[in-house]
Amino acid sequence: MTKPSSFQEIILKLQDFWASHGCLITQPYYTQVGAGTMNPATFLRVLGPEPWNVAYVEPSVRPDDGRYGENPNRFQLHTQYQVILKPDPGNPQELYLESLKALGIDPRQHDIRFVEDNWEQPAISAWGLGWEVWLDGQEITQFTYFQQMGGVALDPVSVEITYGLERILIALNNAKAIWNEEYGAGVTYGEIRRQEEFEHSKYYFETADVERVRAMYDLFSAEADACLAQGLIVPAHDYVLKCSHCFNILDTRGAISVAERQAFFRRIRELAKGVAVSYGEQRMKLEYPLLKESQKSKVESRSLPATFDLRPSTFLLEIGVEELPASDVDSAYAAVSTRVPTLLKELNLTHGDICFFTTPRRIVVSIDSLSPNQPDREDLVKGPPADKAFDKDGKPTQAALGFAKKNNLDPATLEAREIDGGKYVAAVVKQKGRPTPEVLVDALPKLVESIKFEKSMRWNDSGIAFSRPIRWYVALLGDMVIPFEYAGVTSGNISRGLRPYGSPDITIPSADKYFDIIREAGILLDKEERKASIVEQVNQAAALLGGEAIIEEGLLNEVTNLIEMPTAVMGGFNEEFLSLPRDVLISVMKKHQRYFPVRKGRAQHAAPLLPNFIAIRNGDDIHIDTVREGNEHVLGARFADANFFVREDVKLKLEEYRPKLSTLTFHTKLGSMLDKSDRILKLGAEVGAMLGFKGVDEIKPLGRAVYLAKADLVTQMVTEMTSLQGIIGGEYALRSGESAEVALAISEQYQTVPQSKVGVALALADRIDSLVGLFGAGLAPTGAKDPFGLRRAAIGVVQPLIEHGMDFDLALIVQKSVKTQPLEVTADAQKQILEFIAGRLKVVLGDMGFKHDVIEAVLAAQSNNPAGTVHAVKQLSAWVGREDWSTILDGFARCVRITRDQKTQFTIDEKVFVESEEKQLHQALSVERSTFKDVDEFLSTIAKLIPSITAFFDKVLVMAEDAKVKENRLGLLQKIAGLANGVADLGKLEGF
């Protein structure tokens, strides 16, 4: 090992590195910021057209990352080194990797990875795409191409590189924790910062006075407004930062509810936008003083040779990109594999086999035996109509002459032909097939352009968007480069090797040599091959550990798309962490670290875990111990973090957290989460009764589960990993001595369809309360906006009732909920709520595959009991499928259609019947039920009546001249039509 680095050496080296690469070196900001991004040297300067290259240290304050100095990796203050390169210099990743070398990090000895990171900061209306850079599993840098800042689209795009200096120090010194490493001048980092870390953590988590910090927030935001009104941009920005810090403190104190968070964000976002827009205007007014004459890099234009090889050749296209997100590796595959065959057809090029490969860094298309040119063609070109092409003397008119000239024909050869059923002058135009190279020069840019991604980004002045920047193309037909330019990059015959090998240039002499050369460079192009290799290595490793790897397809697919050369790395963690909830362990390993967990034995799915993991490195096994240690360190830190929370949390019983819900606002109009919790306690009892809960054995667990349901929201573990809400509650319920039934209900309350009956009841009470309360407060979703997730809540009402087949009266439960709300919920709002739920029900039914008209027919008559609705839809679907359906529907429809426009409901007087058929129909009707428990009963009845109905219409004239007779007949038919009420509106059905 070399001499350990000190923290200040890292900083001084980075200052020197970036100063010598043309960056301005500035200072940290003078107010607390969550990240260097917030420093005006980034936030403001990335706006507008002026170039800007800057680097600075930024001690970044994130209250909720405070761990009292006990976690080796997380601190409320960590030190960023921020670099902005504007515009993109074309090789920012390479510059970055060089800077790591300047720090003493040799990529060959580590596993350095660019892992997708879609950076987004809604609070300042900013986003960008890029990566977390991982060093042996540890995130040491964020690397982002900014696309938008303060709501303003960026042009040019800035590259932001944000180093995490503490993590780099840990990695460089292969340390377990930061505290004993040198800060500088022989003093440790811990001596400089640990006590302070403890104090700030305590302040942010325990001491900060919520009311006072709220008051600060209000004052700051008012000052920000005042500054903006005066055009004082930086002062305004300073106050936005102060607002943001207050928000962070409040959040850490657990004083901000999900609902309230939106309001805070909205306010800060507005301010940030105001700052950004004003700054843009100011710079324009100042005429962009930093803007120099743009020296647009001249694209070197390569041209095709004068003559081409005339034999079919292999074609190869490699699009070289900066690391694609895992899902985009698949999207790119789908795009090219769909597009290329069609394209070849369109281009009239014959070919042999085509194959496609995608890796994080390349999109490859290879075409065997591509025809050297297009075939010659004869095209029939339609001219003017024959009668307008020749005058009465049969001589070509002016129109015909023009057509001939345009198509380069002798006017004398023009003749009329039958085309599309009319007579036209036409010309047969012969086209010589173009040589394939020429065709490709035009087609390839369009091919690249056709590859679309869910999210894409711009990076240079071409303004073109792609998943990540394109950095090279290899385009070879045989040994000939097909020259083209797209997105500011020109094609050639140089590919690049593996990242860990420094991405060396690799010359591809001809298309057919490509695959051998690439394989020799260590790159597994074929995804299936990479995947198989991973599975094999992971299973081997797990077997060595005496356990079984948990290989989930989603994770496997992702990992496969993150590397070009997989090598498994086995690692372990401290056994004490096994006492953490299993879900937490797995979630951290899979979600955060992309590791495969290992469980004991081979049989049981839910077997306990081993204190091990298997990671996949990109590269070979050189220095693999360093990689392992790094990964172990990271995982240890993450588990320590979770452990910290759980240890703190279980000092109290779950029950004891409940009162603290009062500090968490659900919504200002609807009170705290404790208020909500009290409401659903009442509503839960009603729900239980309606679902038929009986006796202490059923009712008691429900009451307890509802009572404790929300308590975990104020635990630190859930505050930290919101996605574990419920799961943690269930876990802590067990640890607090609650019954398994209660724990289960709590843990599954956020699943769309809880499996236990208690879970369903709890979920229903919760969701109904949210819907009724928020609609009542006038916060119904509008358009695409659904900030409170009410669509999901409504589906969560409908789906469990359907899946469990539970009859349930939504109208009734809404009424009950209304009574518990702290505000008036109008009748109108109640109607809206039920309609909104019905809307979701319709979507669910559609997703279940029922026909649209059947769904409509049932929903028109009933929607307040989703299980019943589904039952009806199923039955009606069966009827609609019957062979005699059209007869039944037709008969019934006649009754409906003829009475539909009558405004009066006529009474039936037997004595007024004239014809026997009408008497008979009346008779038949009178022996049947007039209300039905379901569609089957209803339609069986109708079916029985059909012969009588048919006879009736055959013989009886409804619209008799005698008004009395007529009205009596209409009354009879009205009665039949009315049988459908509350069952289904058959009028909505096809064929009605």
Place this chain on the structure above:
Amino acid sequence: MTKPSSFQEIILKLQDFWASHGCLITQPYYTQVGAGTMNPATFLRVLGPEPWNVAYVEPSVRPDDGRYGENPNRFQLHTQYQVILKPDPGNPQELYLESLKALGIDPRQHDIRFVEDNWEQPAISAWGLGWEVWLDGQEITQFTYFQQMGGVALDPVSVEITYGLERILIALNNAKAIWNEEYGAGVTYGEIRRQEEFEHSKYYFETADVERVRAMYDLFSAEADACLAQGLIVPAHDYVLKCSHCFNILDTRGAISVAERQAFFRRIRELAKGVAVSYGEQRMKLEYPLLKESQKSKVESRSLPATFDLRPSTFLLEIGVEELPASDVDSAYAAVSTRVPTLLKELNLTHGDICFFTTPRRIVVSIDSLSPNQPDREDLVKGPPADKAFDKDGKPTQAALGFAKKNNLDPATLEAREIDGGKYVAAVVKQKGRPTPEVLVDALPKLVESIKFEKSMRWNDSGIAFSRPIRWYVALLGDMVIPFEYAGVTSGNISRGLRPYGSPDITIPSADKYFDIIREAGILLDKEERKASIVEQVNQAAALLGGEAIIEEGLLNEVTNLIEMPTAVMGGFNEEFLSLPRDVLISVMKKHQRYFPVRKGRAQHAAPLLPNFIAIRNGDDIHIDTVREGNEHVLGARFADANFFVREDVKLKLEEYRPKLSTLTFHTKLGSMLDKSDRILKLGAEVGAMLGFKGVDEIKPLGRAVYLAKADLVTQMVTEMTSLQGIIGGEYALRSGESAEVALAISEQYQTVPQSKVGVALALADRIDSLVGLFGAGLAPTGAKDPFGLRRAAIGVVQPLIEHGMDFDLALIVQKSVKTQPLEVTADAQKQILEFIAGRLKVVLGDMGFKHDVIEAVLAAQSNNPAGTVHAVKQLSAWVGREDWSTILDGFARCVRITRDQKTQFTIDEKVFVESEEKQLHQALSVERSTFKDVDEFLSTIAKLIPSITAFFDKVLVMAEDAKVKENRLGLLQKIAGLANGVADLGKLEGF
């Protein structure tokens, strides 16, 4: 010229320099601070015993230095480079000068000066001594030995070096202003910061909402308390900093009055102390982790040779110090010139001439023909009393034997002697005179110790205090070094040369060569010689300019004490600045820059100034143009600053500022300065009436002057240079078209004794209002504390009345003032006020040279009319001086003494008189007045009565047996004693 430096290069070079000198390099603080001192890396780490060496950049925010980006030298944000060396490395000045060389500043090409700076920050209870470092007249660094921080005395002392980076950049590039200099990477400083500078200036001066910022202050200080209560030191400190920033904003907005300022300071100081004390306790608890084994520097002990030269020799002592403040150069002279002759006497050393010299860097004592040793001595030593020394047999007792043994005598030789009027055993002890070198070894440390200064400081672990650190001694007797150690420094024969020459070591081979060598080194030891040289050079320079230098003795003396080799530098400034008020120009040149201003012509004292100045450089005239340009730049910037204020100010008439006084709180209990101004307007009318102002011609100017008196307090010029209050008001009054009389009164209102009658009236009204209001609010001075300067106010009431001989009834004006106050002023408080003023009057009278008893006698009878009191004291003093005074006093005293204890006032009944002498006395009394306009009248009367009084006492027995006769006689004497009432209490006089 070399390539210009960039701002970031300066920073990077300083980082490298101090990193390579063992400093930790840390980051700027994450909240707005006024100076790097406030960063916990200084504020906290200088506390306690642990070593600490650190360097960091600190962008420092001082709202009231904002100049909208228009001043070349002043900005609301300037960048400090802060270095802390703890403990003192012994050569911090030299390290600092080396760092300047690293930046490219060659001391030989500039005038680098260490100018006294007593740093004090009462808001955080911190102080230290040191210097501003001037580069060609420009302050580029503050250099301080911290003595106290947060109320805690520092041990060890820390050296703080604070570079002003903007000024260094300007100086390095010899630039006119900062804006066009390079920040880095080809971008100018102005581009980075000028727009922002404008915006922040506007925010701080115009936009910041006073109420909101006050609210922030309250919230921050409450949070600071909460943090302190939890022992969260750094979070508490953060909030103290935020409080401090709020205070600065409010101050810049002109929203804080002098009175209110105290309350703010007190609060912040308490918090800062709390932080400092808690931090001290915390570190102790942590057992001072950074404390290493102290390696006390072993003082190399030099010893005297075995044999000494026996001829008288020249003795030389040079105490080498870091630059002494100008006044301490004189104090040191006074100390050694007083002490050394006495010391030589005490040491019994004969000598020839002694001479003394002091410069900023050395204190020199030279003694001709110092005797090589003390003469031998015989001392008589007193033993036990004779009767206890011998038993009845005449044998020595145990006591006598002990005495003999102690004095090394043969007991047989003991005999009794008469000493001090008693008989004692005694011994004659012969002492051999010690060689002078040995005597000096003991005496010299004590000599250095005896040099005391008004303010002194500690710097190293000797704990010894001196004006500034002692760095060397030359101590030679002939060619022999007298070895001693004091304050951690040992003596030798090495002196040091001039600062601009790099303070080279200079070996002094023998004492008699010292003066020639030092002169050769360019140093003028003799103050008078330096002074004469300055006067000559300055006059020559002024003559060249065709004007006359304004050489004020105080400034001349100061400048003489700032240099060791004077060289005049002539410079000029832009003529446009001549339109600034003359007082402003002179004040800036003299007070801020120590320049000699130059006026036109030779005759008039108040002649207009020339746009020139004369500075005195320390050193020769090499590169003097650089020095001149630097000084011109600084002065230009200072004038630009004043100009900025005046230009802004005169946009409004003085009158228009008055309403703005409402934003300035005088004291929360007493309202705004506008309220005060309204009160003194009323009171001024009363004062005028009492002083006999009559007619429109007298009354109107008074009214106007009082009305406008305080308006200048809200002008920017006074906000910036508070010492110009009144003067600026007068100046602006003239510019606003007010009369000369009004302007004069306004301008002299803060002088202790205004010369104009209107000025006196205004001053009285102002001062009486302050006294009455603040006493009424319970804010009377206590002990040494006088935060509102009420002692000065009271003297300012007394002194003008005395000097102008104005009769004035203080009791009455206090009553009048009471009626205008917004709060009740109790009778008790009113009494206190008058007593307080009387107390000041007593001091004034004492200072005037009157005898204490005379003052007491008059004050006991009258004090509410100071002029009258003085009149009385003068007259009484004359009487006391008379030859017959004892007779007069005695006669009167007999009357007083015999009646003093009588509780009843007896009436006189002529018929009851028995003796003729009592009848005669009664007769004599009845023809005289019984009340007197002054002491003379009173005492003339008494003098006339003396014969009758004498006769009375000779013949009459006052205490007759007949009670009636007795009481009648007592009544007669009571009447005489009572004549003194309201004139003087003669009982207080000596000899009464």
